[in-house]
Amino acid sequence: MSPEPSATRLLASDLSDHSDAVEGPLCGYHHETYAFPLSPEAGADFKGRWKIREPREELLWFDRRCFKSEYELLYLLQRRIDVIPEVAPVGGVDLQRFVEGVTLGERHPSGKAVPGAVFEQILELFRQLIAVTSSDTLLVKRSCNPMDRAPEGNSEKFLERLIVFTQERVYKRNLRKYKGLFTDLGIGPNSFEYLRKHVDGLTKRPFCLLHADLHRENFILDSAGKVWAIDWELAMLGDPLYDLATHLHLMRYPARQEREIIQRWRVIAEEVREGSSEGWFEDLPRLRDYKKAQSLFTDVIRETQSLVVEGGFDARRLREASSKVRDVHRAAAEPLGLTSRPSLSEIEAAILRWDEDRKRRADGT
Structure with a gap:
């Protein structure tokens, strides 16, 4: 049925x-x-x-929400950012125009260079984002706790609140279900203290609007070659360099193109608002390391959950999921101070133990 x-x-x-x-x-x-x-x-x-x-x-939400209504934000941004598909109220419901096209990831997968025309449009989007300040969004209702809103330009406080969210809402909230697996991977409460010391010392930069999730599946290419940016539910106000760090972390540009977009972004950021790239050389690696740490918690939970199908366990995907966990663990080892480097077989065994624990909890034993 x-x-x-x-x-x-x-x-x-x-x-x-x-x-x-x-x-x-x-x-x-x-x-x-x-x-x-x-x-x-x-x-x-x-x-x-x-x-x-x-x-x-x-x-499960792995990122903090900043605005109460994505559509309320998009109605405002349609006058400021030209790559947002049209939104309109129809029959009492907010709808968004469906862009007929393909994702950037379909045409140019992760790790591959993007064409010059696409590259230029992505840079122009950053220009338009940096131009939107907190005062421009005053009419959009906020959903985040006021204590999570860092003072204007305080990049250290901005990053600290993101670390708090990852620690409280991702790590601790899932600890009952994942404590054994986290322990097997060498992750504990001290990991967050190590992370804080690792990323400490950010320079102040004027805040702006961040998309905060600019990856290849959130860019749509239409038949005319125009790039559209979708999925703005993670948008927030904060350090402009964080948006670049997140973009680089998710896009996986080839080294040459990564160097170029960093250089071009710095010029654009300063043209739009002086000081927006201040301290970038020291701070960009720190922000990227936070993204690596955050990805470990996100991907461990997502990958293991993907193995649970209708209450059962999809053993056919165990090797694939374990490989993904191994890769993100290696990337996050330095920022989280992880001393162990579990092998693929050790991660597989840890996930199988996690599944046995899941079944015992489901049975109430």
């Missing part, structure tokens, strides 16, 4: 010209998303396909 359609799927059917025209759910971790053409009754003036999306239920 097919599962009952979700409320989001039913709403997409109501707004589309025919339920068979609804495509989805589309790939994506944070949201349940559908694309469809609007019926004449719902939106006669809205041509092409549109998408509706709702946060997935019982989803």
Whole structure:
């Protein structure tokens, strides 16, 4: 028997010209998303396909939310940033235009250079982001705790609050389920104190709007070669260098192109707002090391969860998941002060022990 359609799927059917025209759910971790053409009754003036999306239920969030409504932010940014697909209210629901195209990752996978035209558009997006300040977003409701909002320009406090989120909301919140696996990987409370010392001493830089998740799957290339940036739910206000660090961490540029984008970003940042690249040489490695540390917690949890299918364990993917955990563990070893370097077989054994513990908890034993 097919599962009952979700409320989001039913709403997409109501707004589309025919339920068979609804495509989805589309790939994506944070949201349940559908694309469809609007019926004449719902939106006669809205041509092409549109998408509706709702946060997935019982989803683990690995990044802090800053703005209460992504759409509220996007309505504001449409006047400031020209690579955001159009958003519009239709039938009491916020929709976003569906860009017909392919992700940058489909055309140019991780580790590969991106074409010059795409490269220039990404740099222009950074220019537009740095131009948006906290005063420009005052009308957008915030969802983050006021204590998590670092004072303007205080890059050290900004990074500290991100470390606190990772420690409290990712590590500690999942400790009951993952304590054994974390211990096997050499991760403990002291890891965060080591991380704080490792990244200490950031220079002050004027804050701006950050997308905070600019990777190849969040760039869409349309048929005309225009780059569109999607998935703004992680957008925040903070240190502009953090956006570059996150982008480099996720994009995996070849070395030559990475050097070029850093150099070009520095020039653009200073043109838009003086001081935005201050201290970049010392601080960019620190911010990238934080991203490596954060990725270890994120990927350990995501990869192990991906092995649990309908209550069972997908042993066929054990080697693949263990390999991913090994890679992120090696990358995070220095910033977290991890002295052990478990082998692939040792990580596989640790994950199998974690699964046995999961089953015992499920059985109440």
